[in-house]
Amino acid sequence: MGESNRLAIRGQVLQFTADPFQLGTENACRFWSDGVVVVEDGVIRSVGQASDLLADVGPDVEVHDYAGRLIMAGFVDTHVHYPQMEVIASYGAQLIEWLNDYTFPAEGRFRDRDYAAKVAGLFLQESLRNGITTSAVYCTVHPESVDAFFEAAAPYGLRVIAGKVMMDRNAPDFLTDTAQSAYDDSKILIERWHGKGRALYGLTPRFAPTSTDAQLEAAGTLWQETPGVYMQTHVSENRQELAWVAELFPDCSDYLGVYEKYGLLGPRCVLGHGIYLSEREKAVIAETGSAVAHCPTSNLFIGSGLFDLAASQQRADPLRVGLATDIGGGTSLSIFATLRAAYEIAQLQSFSLHPIQAFYLATLGGAKSLYLDDKIGNLAPGYEADMVVIDLKSTPMITQRMEHAKDLTEALFIQMILADDRAIEATYSAGRRIYARDAGQN
Incomplete structure (x- = not known):
């Protein structure tokens, strides 16, 4: 042009x-x-x-x-893992096995800056080919993976959110950091990328089981120190995961309570999945202004469960909900495929997702969940x-x-x-x- x-x-x-x-x-x-x-x-x-x-x-x-x-x-993808492009369509595992068998080995390669740049380029090209103009992206534990992603996105002028995964336990040694290094690396990356052009940074503790109390506390401290930065993680995706969180954090009343304890809820917090949230947890999400990323193709493919979209919206205090492809547990970067799966999941729960509602989720609803609904969507x-x-x-x-x-x-x-x-x-x-x-x- x-x-x-x-x-x-x-x-x-x-x-x-x-x-x-x-x-x-x-x-x-x-x-x-x-x-x-x-x-x-x-x-x-x-x-x-x-x-x-x-x-x-x-x-x-x-x-x-x-x-x-x-x-x-343009479409808004509120939860996606660009390093998992190579594990899309991997057979026969649910969440914990998926991480150990497929995700962690693939993410280990992203210490190599050139490799990360190659995959980031492919991810962005495929996103644009599917009409996605904003994504909230998980990188890997390696700072190089974050630099590679933002550098690849810059020529397109995209409004994207991304961050370094924070993970200091229950993962292979080649993928773990520490509470202090996660804080230090993330702070440097925030200074380097947040607000540069249309780029935004997201603090990214992977999920509660892979972070110690010390790391979650460090993440909460850094979030308070950096206004405007995002916080993204996972919650209540899988029943086995819920039991694991209860064992690891016995002093917390529920899964969401872990993030609540460390000050990791609030505006610009995006929680992936949220399938098994209790009424207490839903009320806290609404009260704090946090958001849930609905990941329909991933939830089906990994066998995690069915997110109740209708219930999230029919409350007196509706939740902020965005649509997400969740590659690579998700099976497609196509927003059409993601909407189709969202419709089918809703049908199983006696709710027919109207196409106006569906495309709202894919655009302005996603932007609202990211607190960008005055700018995009x-x-x-x-x-x-x-x-x-x-x-x-x-x-x-x-x-x-x-x-x-x-x-x-x-x-x-x-x-x-x-x-x-x-x-x-x-x-x-x-x-x-x-x-x-x-x-x-x-």
Whole structure:
């Protein structure tokens, strides 16, 4: 694309106006069948009917015309492990065995900066090919893995969150740090990367069983010392894991209580999975403003359990919930595949996830869980211009099915059930087209 500071992106445009879980799907969005998003210096300046806006933007504005395709905010992945790209589709293990048999051996390779850079590049290319413009990423225990990731992301201008895993017990020696080294390394990485361009840092104790009390205390101290930094970890993913946590932390009332004890809950805390949370734990998550990352394909593939999305939203104090691919326990970086699994899990619990709710989770809902919903996740004036362009007829089967779609709701549902990466025609970061399906990376 050209270097103009102003750009108009035309097509079918979807904008969210409210949370569909709380205010109903009919009141949650606006849709223009011939709309336009006007971008200036990487920020959305106006959104609306093309015939109204294009007359005012001037003849010097570059127009990207996607007639018949759907334009929405870029997808938000709230929990993913880029070093696990090589263990996707590994056979026959549940959580603890998965870590020992597949994850830990793979992560040991990320001490090699060049290797980490290669995998980070692949991960980012695949994310963009699937329309993902923001990810909350786990690196490995090695600082080199963090540097490699942020360096790979920088040319794309992506708003990403990432951090060094903190892990000082119950893991192989080649993957452990100490409470002090985790604090020191993380502090250096925060100073190096947090707030540089659109990069953000996330403190990343892997999960309670792989951190001593001293390390969790150090993480809590560092989080208090670095306002604006994120905190990401796992909670209540697997029943065996719950029993293990109870043995390791007998003074805590429950799994969440471990993080509560060390001051690791609050705004910008993202907790992966949350399948087996008690009512007390859910109330604490809501009260502290923490968030849960729903990882449907991972929960199914590793056999962890079924997250109750409906219950999380039908409370008097709804939880902040984002959608997550959770590669490599998750089986795809496709948000469509992730939404399909979320729908199927909800169906098993007698809740039909509405497509407006689903795409809200993949965009503005994910941004809200990351406390970025004033910056990303929507197409509205003042938002950073992260966008995805969806070809609504990307395969012969989808083309045939779309001929019978009665409205936007049905068209969205067809995409979330049948589409894959072939449906992503283009991905934009801060107004710059950084992926085009027919040309690869720009």
